[in-house]
Amino acid sequence: MVLVQKNMKEQQNQIQELHKKGDEASKKKADQIQTDMMESMNTMMKANLKVMGVSMIVFLPALWALNEWYSKTPVVLPFDFLIAHRGGPFFIWIEIGTVTTWLWWYIAVSLTASIALGFILKQLKIEQ
Secondary structure, three states, X not given: OHHHHXXXXXXXXXXXXXXXXXXXXXXXXXXXXXXXXXXXXXXXHHHHHHXXXXXXXHHHHHHHHHHHHHOOOEEEEEEEEEEEEXXXXXXXXXXXXXXXXXXXXXXXXXXXXXXXXXXXXXXXXXOO
16 A cells, blocks of 8 residues: 555656646646546545445444444443434434443544554654
């Protein structure tokens, strides 16, 4: 993935240099490079959607099952927290409170940890 991003960055730099030249041949070359970039991005998006579709088939039923098993077990937090509640099959409301379920606690902690870890890695320039 990093290699693809570097390649895209190089192509973007080439396009900028070609646009600075301003002649017709350079513009055609820049358009060709841009078309190639769009095709490669389209291919990557299709591959990502396939992976996401397969993972949703696996993870959504698993998360649903975990929610059913652990939804009756409350987690009492020592601080106020945004809590999502189900008010029916299609209705969810959010409030601030200190009691949540294990599934929502897991989602909140994993989301917070991934954002914090991404920020730290970006600051350390480990992941680009």
